[in-house]
Amino acid sequence: MDSDRQVELLVPHYYQVSVPEGRHHHLPLLVGLHGYAGDMVSMMRVAKGIGEEDMIVASIQGPHQFLSPPLEAGNTEKAGFGWLTKFKAEDSQARHQRLVRSVVEDVARHFRADESRVFLIGFSQACALNYRLALSQSGLLRGVIGVCGGLPGDLAHSKKYRSVPAAVLHIAAIEDQYYSLDVTRRYEEALRRYSNDVTYREYESPHAFPRRSMPFIRKWILDRC
16 A cells, blocks of 8 residues: 655754844844745845845745756856745745744844834745735734735635735836736735735846845835834
């Protein structure tokens, strides 16, 4: 007789944290999630540029590691990280939610971040996962920011999504080769079914984090602190 089984393992998950010097009491927390094949170091650079001296910033590394091929001849392979697999995707979604919650709790406990002012920002692959969390767990987040990514595929019909107090900001790239404006320009209407505070903006950029959006993202967060 053949059967599928599973076992549970405790494995480490990694993140970086940056606390402004001399200001570490009850600051807002910005949690950043990189895109497919990215890592916590690259996302930390972006998140710190947004948070500057007014926020504690954490950057989480995706749990699924793989070798990313070199971009140029002569370069060596490097490790890339992701958030989701097609095999039992619901397990990856649950892991993502537990991981974000655990990081928020850890930063609040050790660095006194304000758990009532948590903002979650994700690029590309992380966007839909972050929206799944924000729109199903009321009260966890003050705001969620999606950059160059998509919405949950089951957003229109799943009963797990509900109206939440969290604010939503979606940033789209005009030359994005993966998420066309024909699609992303419908996001605002879809997201307004779940949040009364939704902002949608576009920037001249390919599928990359538009650096010109960072001052606006920073102001958007501070306006909601």
